[in-house]
Amino acid sequence: MQGVVFSGTWDDRQTEIRCDDSALHAELEKGAKVLPLWRGRVLLAGDTLGWLDAGHPVLDHAHDERLFLGRHQDHPRLAADISSWEPPGLDRAAMAMFFDSKEYRHPELPADHRFVDLRGAMTRLDPAEGALAATGRALVNWHRTHGFCSACGAPSELHQGGWQRKCPACGAHHFPRTDPVAIMLVRHGNRVLLGRSPGWPEGMYSTLAGFIEPGETPETAVRREVLEETGIHVANVRYIAAQPWPFPNSLMLGFVAEAKSDKITLDHELEDARWLTREDMVTVNAGLHPEVKAPRRGAIAHHLIRAWLSGSLD
Incomplete structure (x- = not known):
């Protein structure tokens, strides 16, 4: 993208x-x-x-x-x-x-x-x-x-110009980590599903997202996270684009998915989730919606929403 x-x-x-x-x-x-x-x-x-x-x-x-x-x-x-x-x-x-x-x-x-x-x-x-x-x-x-060795607990040292840490005590090598995250625009007809996490700025909503777990494909993570957070089953999961996101060390993998139903059942992770129409999202992106603020410009959630509005995800 x-x-x-x-x-x-x-x-x-x-x-x-x-x-x-x-x-x-x-x-x-x-x-x-x-x-x-x-x-x-x-x-x-x-x-x-x-x-x-x-x-x-x-x-x-x-x-x-x-x-x-x-x-x-x-x-x-x-x-x-x-x-x-x-x-x-x-x-x-x-x-x-x-x-x-x-x-x-x-x-x-x-x-x-x-x-x-x-x-x-x-x-x-x-x-x-x-x-x-x-x-x-x-x-x-x-x-x-990661200043200490995860193998023995001794202080580790910077190596390879910062692309490795080495433990002088046990010789273990440690490399920078990146945490993969699935972020998904879930759609149902003329609507998209947005959620809000506790502690976010007032009115801020975004597409759903969650960390990919060990032994899990990104597509499986999309289906699991949407179901866990909103009780909605999705299908036709399709990869769109990725974004490095250093807050703190994530790689956002962007997807689009189709909801099989529209009934929302919230779990403990989200404060709120709601369906918004294309007309709603035009208002949201213009900063005119009375309750919902758009994801920050530059974030992949914003790009996914704009791509959906333009019809390029169809």
Whole structure:
């Protein structure tokens, strides 16, 4: 599906040099640019990513841990987590919200440089920068939560430019994880099924979604999740498109499915679910519906709904 945010590519991931320390070091000497991330937020400079020179003092907060993303526009690209920096008067309650719209500025950066929630900026980035930001955020998330060996419990070390962690105690190797999620537009005649999870912003609804379990195909996950959450059986499950979603480390696999009935029986996971007609969804997408707000622009749920409205899923 054209235009899905985070699904772009950049010039070269350079996977062939990750295992070669000397080659990787030599590459990083060629004017490396670093994207700082702070507590899950990316640095923007205006409406583009805020790349810093490798020796910038703000990066001292990263304690020399740099994650290699590859090469783009004649520069090696890295990501670095500077979450050890804490500004005065930090509002922790705001940061814990589903979406934090506040912008955070570091005193050693220009006034147009600020750390923002990537979900609020994703539609402003070009495809390559969106993909770089999503990859950097996903890698930072993984390293932040996998500092200890799952085999023996000893502290692990960053290897292969950030694409592996190795345990010096038992020798185990650990690799970044991606959690597959099935997300599905369920339709019934002229209507689609949207649901709302507890804790979401007021009025926000989206297509149904759920993690794919071990030993399960994505199509089976679609049928199971819809049945569990709404009591509705579906058929004709068809794959549409995918989206990397680094909140924190998911891969969204988008599907369309046909409902066999329209009676909704909610379980404990959803606060509400409802059927909406094409006419309803036009109003929702225009921001004029009195009760329902559309999924965030850039999210694959938004793309699925727009594709359905345009008739391209038929």
